[in-house]
Amino acid sequence: MLTAVAIAVAAALPHRAEAQARPADHVIVVSIDGLRPEFYLEHRWPAPMIQTMAVEGAHARKVRGVTPTVTYPSHTTIVTGALPARHGVTNNRPFEAGGESGLWFMESDSIRVPAIWDAVGAAGLTSGGVSWPVSAGSAIDFNVPEFWSVSGREGELTGIAANVAALRSRTTPRGLLAEIERESLGPFPDFYWGRNRSREDAVGAMVGHIIEKHRPNLLLVHLNQTDYHQHAEGREHSEVRLAVATVDRAIARMVEATRRAGIADRTAFIVTGDHGFVDVDTRVAPNVWLVEAGLHEDRPDRGEWRAAFHPAGGSAFLRLRDPDDFAAVAEVRRTLEALPPGIRALFRVVERDELDERGADLDSPLALAAVPGVNLIGDTSGEAVQPGSGGAHGYFPDLEEIHTGFVAWGAGVAAGRTVPLMGLVDIAPVIAALLDLDFEAPDGVLRPGILSAGDGR
Structure with a gap:
């Protein structure tokens, strides 16, 4: 009888040890x-x-x-x-x-x-x-x-x-x-x-x-x-x-x-x-600039587009219709650089190397990181810079x-x-x-x- 009990106890011990671990x-x-x-x-x-x-x-x-x-x-x-x-x-x-x-x-x-x-x-x-x-x-x-x-x-x-x-x-x-x-x-x-x-x-x-x-x-x-x-x-x-x-x-x-x-x-x-x-006071629609540059159409299906910003609130990530369209990326850069200094100060351009360091979207050749208070949106028409309110996130995590x-x-x-x-x-x-x-x-x-x-x- 004691042997049977000992065997039963021994059989139970590994399970108990596992539970206690x-x-x-x-x-x-x-x-x-x-x-x-x-x-x-x-x-x-x-x-x-x-x-x-x-x-x-x-x-x-x-x-x-x-x-x-x-x-x-x-x-x-x-x-x-x-x-x-x-x-x-x-x-x-x-x-x-x-x-x-x-x-x-x-x-x-x-x-x-x-x-x-x-x-x-x-x-x-x-x-x-x-x-x-x-x-x-x-x-x-x-x-x-x-x-x-x-x-x-x-x-x-x-x-x-x-x-x-x-x-x-x-x-x-x-x-x-x-x-x-x-x-x-x-x-x-x-x-x-x-x-x-x-x-x-x-x-x-x-x-x-x-x-x-x-x-x-x-x-x-x-x-x-x-x-x-x-x-x-x-x-x-x-x-x-x-x-x-x-x-x-x-x-x-x-x-x-x-x-x-x-x-x-x-x-x-x-x-x-x-x-x-982050509290918001300004909304910015960067795709409006791409429409003006002929890189995107103001249509729900994007039309004959070459580049588009995919917004995330405090940031936006550039996507290309053709991943090898380096000319489109260059045109996006020229478009952003041509903006008035006051508007250009609302965000910074983030290069692919930094996106890699942050473990961000692999399909974006560049991104925009908004300054606090600016919310990036996906609109393709209207004013590119508008008053904003409420709150937003999607900013870079710094x-x-x-x-x-x-x-x-x-x-x-x-x-x-x-x-x-x-x-x-x-x-x-x-x-x-x-x-x-x-x-x-x-x-x-x-x-x-x-x-x-x-x-x-």
Whole structure:
């Protein structure tokens, strides 16, 4: 009898050791779109949950983003540890030679390198996602991706109904969204897309359901109302404060869900963002200059174009119809150099060598980097320089206001630690270390001091 017991205990020991080797059994990554470090560093912002996490756990005073500092490349960097030139998602929208159709980088097959969810699956663990960009069709087990109908029509459905139908078709497993509606959320809300703070309450309910019912080892969540309101009102408006309070409440709801699920003591939270924000006073449409130079036509399909700027807010990337049309590049340079000095001072021309150093769009021979306060847009008609308002991002990541943030809290995380500066590329290594995954972040490193010393990291 004792021999049988000893054999049983011995057989169990490797599994126990393996479980103990993992600093956290569950990691919940919450991306707050437009997160600025002051939201958790300064108590004037109504974010008690995130601020508590920052004090009790580890946080960065600032996080350097990627080029350009826009949502989809940034979120792809978070889950790959790779820069945009390597992972392939170089803007929110792919450049379309025949004119913009409304297409975004929503499908995960745009990602050219392994993502953290691939490593989770390879380790025999499970993953979940709610509104995570560029995750449709991915290997995430329980996934309600960020997705909508590009055409605005799904069969006989149009508008919001078409968006909901499109989202259902891309949710995995297929009945997950119906399950969430039936058991936790109620009918899917019309306000899920667009500027409405109640959207984050819906996301909180969806995430809570996945935590309590499915308990994935990795859960990726995207909250976006802070982005919408900073675009509309700028950095310091009261509506932004309300949006911050709303996302903080949603995160608190997720924490409560881990307690109800009985996994709170084995769960680590990572709260991060994709970019900061800059107040805007001027809009510049560089494609207007290309139309005037005969390099582009003022038509939705671009007409007989040779060169076009692909805008990203605080930056714009030159694309060529013929990649070998060096004469077109030279004409673009002459056009920009001929501008009045006051207009020329609104941006700088960034050469290919610098774009390579930054890991930016491989298909652009040059780019424009706007000065703070200038938002680059894609218009091909009207005034090239116009008054602007609200806020923007997409600037090169050197700018102080464009830095985002990072907070880690919970299982496996060091207490009361501050990292002065880290990169967005350095977040995937933290996730991998917490879950003890075999994952290589090609452009990121695990910053010392984030994980607790007892985990040997």
